[in-house]
Amino acid sequence: MVQSISTLLILGASGDLSARLLLPALGQLLTRHPERPLRLIGAASDALSADEWRNVVRTSFAEAEASGVAVDHLIATTSYHQADVTDPASLVALLAECEGTPAIYFALPPAVTTRVCAALAEVKLPPGIELALEKPFGVDEAAAVALNAQLAALVPEAQIYRVDHFLGRSTVFNLLGLRFANRIFEPLWNNEHIARVDIVYDEQLGLEGRAGYYDKAGALVDMIQSHLLQVMAVVAMEPPSTLGAADLRDAKGIVLRATRIRGGSPKRASRRARYAAGVVDGHPLPAYADEKGVVASRATETLAEMTVEINTWRWAGVPFTLRSGKALGEHRREIVVTFKPASHLPVGLRGRDDPTVLRIFLAPDEMSLEINVNGSSDPHVLERARLDVTFGPGELLAYGEVLEGILDGDPALSVRGDTAEECWRIVAPVVTAWRENSVPLEEYPAGTAGPAEWAPLG
Secondary structure (H helix, E strand, O other), X not given: OOOOOOEEXXXXXXXXXXXXXXXXXXXXXXXXXXXXXXXXXXXXXXXXXXXXXXXXXXXHHHHOOOOOHHHHHHHHHOEEEEOXXXXXXXXXXXXXXXXXXXXXXXXXXXXXXXXXXXXXXXXXXXXXXXXXXXXXXXXXXXXXXXXXXXXXHHOOHHHEEEEOHHHOHXXXXXXXXXXXXXXXXXXXXXXXXXXXXXXXEEOOOOOOOOHHHHHHHHHXXXXXXXXXXXXXXXXXXXXXXXXXXHHHHHXXXXXXXXXXXXXXOHHHHEEEEEEEOEEEOOEEEOOHHHOOOOOHHHOOOOEEEXXXXXXXXXXXXXXXXXEEEOOOOOOEEEEEEEEOOOOOOOOOOEEOOOOOEEEEEOOOOEEEEEEEEEOOOOOOEEEEEEEEEEOOOXXXXXXXXXXXXXXXXXXXXXXXXXXXXXXXXXXXXXXXXXXXXXXXXXXXXXXXXXXXXXXOOO
């Protein structure tokens, strides 16, 4: 461990992201690594007393069962400031409170983040300062380009962390280890042997009070643009020579630059829907359009699906379908690699002849390989067998892994600026087609698998 950051300054510290995700992960990190000295400063527009802020931190740490010397030191020394974080003078005062090299974590909506970056341009920043931003990075490709230009004027790219907790260390390393440490997989990892790849992130949860953000984003931007394209890039990347930041990010960038909507037609290669009233896991759920804070006329989708193609020698012709939705009947987070069928079955074998399927499950990280085997009672009849593996859960929560990279000055698992722009470019034709209603907004009852006419993936 080479820690480069001494102070973590959270802007928007009074919000849900900080209390629910950042602070528990920070507590877990300090519990696992008590040798880390760290000062925590919170700032937001809400009025919180010192005791109230410490109680927020203490409660969040308790959720992660955080304890130890480093945890006690942080709670004793943490401070909170009510401030307008878009005001240069307020930022100067906050940075003056920081000890050593600080990292600023933007736990803020995208529009506010842009205004903070503009304010930081008027502030003399400490050497080595790091900036950590939550997705989405901009609201479209042009906004992402503009935001990257703002950030580049403040600090070098290596000091910018565009956070994607889906790229947590254990998930990425499990994928890399599976592919590149096993000769059985990598020779088959191409269009000669793989028929299709599906990446699915379906949730049973509904809106959960997030209308302020979600109703303006929808499933396509919230999940596919922000997360699943990054996961796809790891699945499809060429073998990196090292696990260093430059090699990993270069490999992902090559994949995303080669990615396009399949067939160039968002009308044929994308689908969208939103949930109507229904019952999820025994609990009634109102229609999305009736949820508090939703503007029904926006026609925001809660289920999005799009198919892309990667125009490289390895993946030419292989469809990659990305899907994510809310209020569905099944909680499903998996990468499904479907291999091509065997080219020939000897005469005399009968029964199941389904293609081999590799399933990589996310959170918890597991793997299953579905294959055909000779039947136990009659060896002439093929049956289906499943080989299961459970990966190590990783030492830290996803956001703990994110924070560890920030504190150690390692941007390997953060999203590089050019790839953030590429993700917006990839989804742009779909966004346009949906705005023009070229693709119908379908409905599905909450608690079902989606619209009845949609073919299931994987």
